[in-house]
Amino acid sequence: MPLEEAWPIILETVQEMERTEVTTEWEGYIYAKAYSRVFHFLDFLEILAIPEEGRLSVRSSSMLGITDFWVNYRRVERLRKALAEKGVIESSQSD
Numbered sequence: 001m002p003l004e005e006a007w008p009i010i011l012e013t014v015q016e017m018e019r020t021e022v023t024t025e026w027e028g029y030i031y032a033k034a035y036s037r038v039f040h041f042l043d044f045l046e047i048l049a050i051p052e053e054g055r056l057s058v059r060s061s062s063m064l065g066i067t068d069f070w071v072n073y074r075r076v077e078r079l080r081k082a083l084a085e086k087g088v089i090e091s092s093q094s095d
Contacts, residue, residue: 003028003051006088010047010056013082017075020045034060036071043072045079056089 007027014032015022024031028049033042041064048057058079060072084091 001088003049007049009086009088010049010083013079013086013088014045014047016082017045017079034075036068041065041068043068043075045075056083 011022011025011030014020014030017032017034019037020032020034022030022032028051030045030047032045034045035042041062043060043062046059049055050057058076060075062068062072080089080092083089
């Protein structure tokens with residue numbers, strides 16, 4: 001799917017994520033803040049489109065703490081699954 005078609009879907013999907021707020025967005029880049037459910041710790045979510053390679057680079061990281069108890073991993077996996085269901089990215093065989 002071309003970036004021009006995929007980008008609005010990607011942005012909408014991030015905006016639909018619980019406790020997540022997009023703070024910066026332009027075509028090809030999203031920066032969002034996400035808050036943990038229990039203690040409301042701040043995490044960062046970044047998405048960078050690399051259209052010449054046909055891929056998205058996604059990063060989710062904790063601002064504080066030694067461990068995040070896999071919260072950021074699960075956030076990225078939920079995003080990946082949602083984008084696959086919407087046809088933006090190819091589904092992996094493990095889905």
